[in-house]
Amino acid sequence: MFCKVAGIFVYSDQADIAREIIGFARLNGRQSVVLTLGEKDAQALQNAGADKIIAIKGESEMIENYAQAIAVMLKDESAELFAVGATPRGRDLAARVAGYLDCAMVSDIAAAGFEGDQIVCTRMMYGGAVQQTEKLSGLSVITIPPGKFATAQGEASILSLELPADNRVSLMETAPIVKEGVDLSKAEKVVCVGMALDKAEDLQIARDLADVMGAELGCTRSIAEERHWLPVESYIGISGAVIKPKLYLSMGVSGQIQHVYGIRDAGLIVAIDTNEKAPIFKAADYGIVGDLYQVVPMLTEALKK
């Protein structure tokens, strides 16, 4: 046994989230056992307040490939919860472990806590239109997005553990994604463009406005993922950046719920769109119904004064 009591097992490929999940365990008076792939990640988390760190050793470089072995370990250790950082890798591992355990799982919790030995989680449904609270009993799995819990401190012992890997999926090549954009979550002002733009060059209209405002440029998912006009970290929404600027101004963004999820905490929301029925106006403080190709240059000029 790695723990004296049933504890929370933790994994995240992002050390910052792992630290926050350890904080979550502490907050709820639970022991935490952190899993890492290899010694280096284990050392990086040594002072994060966990009770134990298990550095997994094995034949695969992909944590997902240890899902079945981790499921077996969680059972053997009578773990209470497997809490995983909500990143693409983390969600994959978490759901595979939940599948092997055939246990309950709540993805991307908005809030989580314990009521006795039940875990109570709140999460978004329908792109953010609905908030659902669920209760889980017995060994369960949750994924936790960054920024939810305060970190903790304290030394942990590191234990190295050999686990069998499922090598059916093999890694051929890794190309790092170089972040070209800015961290929108820290921006004070954001100008956001949507699919209304006809061509990539027209981004200049938005850039000119952003420049006079001192704003950063953001976009909707389709602009980044389908058209590749802006880097992936520029898109705002439930699957992209969640931002809280003092001012958010959109042009040609319809304001579907998945996008609006990302701007809920903005101080002021301003929308420019040709369609007066576009949902963005219901989410906005101020709006102009009009063609962005006309309105935005006028606005840029007016702000220069």
Added chain:
Amino acid sequence: MSQVIACYKWVADEADIRINADLSIDLSKAKGKISDYDKNAIEAAIQAAAVLGGKAVGVTFGTSDAKPSLKDALSRGLDEVCYIKAQEASQADGAATARALAAAIKKLENVSLIICAEGASDTYSRQTAPRIGAFLDLPVVTSVSKMELTGNTLTAVRKLDDCLQTVKVDLPAVVAVLPEINPAPIPGLKAVLAAGKKPVHELKAADLGVDLSPLSTISEIKGYIMDRKNIIFNEGDLAEQVKALVAALRKEGVL
């Protein structure tokens, strides 16, 4: 003949959800639709089946409300649909959903590839594909932005938040595709007409031999309301509207 499975879900359109004053939600006006990104999963299955020389088969787990999805899915180019029609679908969590889909897929022969979308537009749990993989003990590849089939080998590019990974796996396998994997075409009239003649296999909960009850208990559901000023400047010409906007923003102290 090998079969490529596209898992798709019939969901309530989130744009039609009404939120009452007490924050309870009203789905009665919500139209159904094939979950947005599942259209890309369907297209990916059709393309893969063409390369493998097999059939593209849709599998959906839904209540009787999901009936209109059959023609829609078939008109997108699937050869057949397997419809798990069960009232339990309305209460299903990730565990029950994966159990139902895995059990139905297990009944099909020569399944070479199972394709899900990144996430469903109602739950956006992003857990179904890995869970199905675990149930059937098949290898899983998620966050797939590109895939290529050569013989029995799938090469996929995974888009993670810090890197692009190229991975290789022998079939059979389960993949979850990102929407950017392909543009899902809108079906033409001919395809819509042909859809009516394609086979649909209906399965009942009892045919599956698995427990479809959820493992998590929902204790509260409430709507989210955006409380904003909703001021539209529509007095005078555009120049005056822009002027009014600038004045308002200056007054708010955000410029």
